[in-house]
Amino acid sequence: MPRMPSPTTSPAAKSGPARALETLGLNTPIALALHLPLRYEDETSLTPLAQARPGDTLQIEAVVQDARVELRPRRQLVVRLVDDVGETLVLRFVNFYPSHQKTLQPGARIRARGELRGGFFGREMVHPQFKAVQPDTPLAAVLTPVYPTTAALPQAYLRKAVASGLLRANLGEVLPAGVVPAGLPPLREALLFLHHPPPNTALATVEDHSHPAWQRLKFEELLAQQLAQAQSRRERALLAAPVLVARPDGLHAQLLATLPFRLTGAQQRVTHEIAADLGLGRPMHRLLQGDVGAGKTVVAALAAAVAIDAGWQCALMAPTEILAEQHFAKLVQWLQPLGVQVAWLTGSKRGKARDRALAAVASGEAALVVGTHAVIQGDVQFARLGLAVVDEQHRFGVAQRLALRRKLQLPGERQTEPHLLMMTATPIPRTLAMTYFADLEVSTIDELPPGRTPIVTKLIADNRRDELIARIRDEIAQGKQIYWVCPLIEAAEDTGEAPAKPARGKPMAELRNATETHAQLSAALSGVEVGLIHGRLKPAEKAAVMARFKAGELAVLVATTVIEVGVDVPNASLMVVEHAERFGLAQLHQLRGRVGRGEVASVCVLMYSTPLSDSGKQRLRAMAETNDGFEIARRDLEIRGPGEFMGARQSGDALLRFADLAEDAPLLAQARRQASWLLDRHPQAAQAHVTRWLGHQLDYLKA
Incomplete structure (x- = not known):
């Protein structure tokens, strides 16, 4: 959700609960409206003590007969209640504050809610919720929400803040008729229901997120994510990129001829897919996925050969020096005998050796540059960067990936970018490919080279x-x-x-x-x-x-x-x-x-x-x-969920809060279909929807 600018009041001047709201990111009306309850408490009815049974969680109303602090077996506040027909109940507090004693004075009428126990000295509740009431105080008309919170943010304060957010947030419909699946309620109605369900609600449908109100939120979120990815894809299609085409007898053909092995059918297929992208004149944004040992490096080398053949430079970036060095050794072995100079750039390379590498990169003498994140540091200037390859891209933080995208913008040509090929040995399950990678083309090496033993x-x-x-x-x-x-x-x-x-x-x-x-x-x-x-x-x-x-x-x-x-x-x-x-x-x-x-x-x-x-x-x-990496990835997604699978914690934001990719594939398919239609027919509505839901996360989705 979008975050408000820092308020003029300094954080130190704010109260504890107000600071806690900011810590949780609940500083806009829409953020508060979308802060949904963990569970609900039923304060819509009272149970007479005469009808109460041990083990039940219930709400009673009675008058304080006696309240005292007992020291044995340990210090505790013991409060004896009596209801209007003479039935008694003990409230027991091991941890209590002066405010408890002030409220629970003899003669005070109390509503208490908790689990009824059958104690040695009679019925009791331990640490129940309670509040002072008058004889005519009305009961709640809806279930009471219990929100995710912190110790510094009491439920009562948070409930008031959320109620205020619901009133102030712009929850009007921005989507044209026919976009939202039939049978789902308006957004405002859905949120009001989820915050305050009526007493007769089948809570099982709320808890398992199958209720239409939950389905509306999930669809809204998935649609925003699909719209953002589709926008990113369309924006990139408007940019220019170098047209990289290999010559029939050039470096690409020479490399293929000198490799000490034959490419697998899968390697040949993805090599052709990448080569086709490189020749289109718009920035390639392709993810190459393949299991451990599937042979992604040679595919990257062949793509680099196309770029170099066309007179441009290629950069390959890996997250660790060991992985970068492994790539460097293979690429030097394959390309250096064909006359390609390969530069090596890492954080550990300093002094004159680094200066020489930087000079070779800046002059274009080094046609291929291999290294770690040092490749995107400020002092690295390319002469003609036509292709960037990022290995294990998910292991780079969001800030590093954004820095790479900015580095790719060609100097003096604002609307021109080099091509980008990302590689991963962590295969992407189909539902993730349809969401977080919806703005990418995906190539898959689904075949291991011969000779690999199980x-x-x-x-x-x-x-x-x-x-x-x-x-x-x-x-x-x-x-x-x-x-x-x-x-x-x-x-x-x-x-x-x-x-x-x-x-x-x-x-x-x-x-x-x-x-x-x-x-x-x-x-x-x-x-x-x-x-x-x-x-x-x-x-x-x-x-x-x-x-x-x-x-x-x-x-x-x-x-x-x-x-x-x-x-x-x-x-x-x-x-x-x-x-x-x-x-x-x-x-x-x-x-x-x-x-x-x-x-x-x-x-x-x-x-x-x-x-x-x-x-x-x-x-x-x-x-x-x-041993199947794709099956491993599918199970990993089931166990961890998409946020951790994608490393969303690097950005501090869970990219999907409500939808579950394992359960909501039908909603995802509908959102995917509607996104293109909305962008074509109702671009303003599409933008309003994306802004409402994603706000500051747009950069992260494009990183």
Whole structure:
């Protein structure tokens, strides 16, 4: 939702609840109107104490007969009530404030709501909600909402704020007749119902979001998202881009002829799709997705060859130095013998070496530039950038992706952009492709190159650690190599590492770290070279360790998730992931993909500690049941939801608050159909709808 500009009143001058509203982003009428209840309380009726049964949650009305603070068995406020026919009830408060005692004075008429218990001394409620009333105080006519809030924001204050927002927000209909699916209520009516349902409402339909009022909100949100993506696609179609066409006997053809392998059918198909886009004269905005090891790098190299063949530069950006270096090594191997100069730019490259690389990029001498986010820093100037390739694009923060888009604007030609190819080894489920990637063309490599051996995945508890180390000795004796991955405890910003998420089980302080495991394995595997790599090592040190492992000088490599992507050692046959329950599905699938890269039979061992959370069990079960990255992605979306799957927390905003992509595919399909029609026939209504729902999020959706 759009946010109001900072108010003139300083935050320090505001009351606690007012500051809490701002913290929750509830500082506009529309934001308040869309802050929906978590649940509801029924204060529309009273239950006579004579009819009340233990275990029921109910509301009673009675008069305070006595109120006192008891010190045993612990300090508590005990209030005895008596109703109009002489039935009694005790209210018990272990935590109480002077305001409780002031309200609960003898003689005060009270309405209390809570769970009735049958105590040793009779019926009682523990910590009920209560308020003072008069004998003629009317009952609530609708259910009482209970909103998501914080300790500094009482429900009573928030209810008043939301009610005010509902009155002030512009909730009038902006969509033409026929756009909203039949049977759904107007927006204002839907919101009023969801905030204050009548007593006879079937709450099950509200709680499972199947009620027409919920369906209206979901459709509105999905339509706004589809409109924004369709607008982005149309705006890009109006821009110009270099026309990049490969010559019949040029670099593209030479690269194909010299590759030491044949492209798979899927690689050939996506290569043609990309080449067709590059020759259209408008900016390509394409996502290339393929499972781990599907061969995306060579597709990117062939796209780069088309750009270079046409006299333009290409930049390839990766989130970590290890992944960038892996790309660099392959691209140099393939393209340098064909006369292409490849520049290397990372944050660790400094001094004269960096100056020389910058000069080569600025002059156009370096036709291909490979690196990390250093590629988009301010001092990097391209002579003729025609194509940008971003690998593992979801691992870049929103700010970095926006910076890349601005960097792509060609100097002096405001309406001209280079082509953009994004790559990911985290396949995108179809519903996500229809929403968050609706403004992209998607190419899919759905076929692995020949020679890749299936990876067997095994789950073992951490109490079998000694058995596993014995297995490692056998693997080493056969000349095999092993990865042993530990969860990261401290983040290392420059490497792209991130801490494994805490889950139920051992606290972070008790997790085995890479340094400890390296020492343990070195002692247990006497005479075996065990390497260690993690995010705190300097780039040169990491490169030296990886070089030794690739050369076979190290039999075991203990690592953090710094080796999650880009590492290619065909002789590695065993991957051990310690505390696997702490890792996300996408991470586990990427780590598993570090083995099985040659003809050697490979195993991935996921070692877990108990107790396992429900989501931890689901993730490990999914890994054991399938090697298919697309199925892994589908299950990951089910477990985490689209916000986390897409890294929406990087922006601080959940991109879909109400719709559920797993359940609302029919609504999504309708929204998708209506978006194009609205943009064609009613562009002003389309813009009003997008502004109401997305506001400041538009840049994030386009990043």
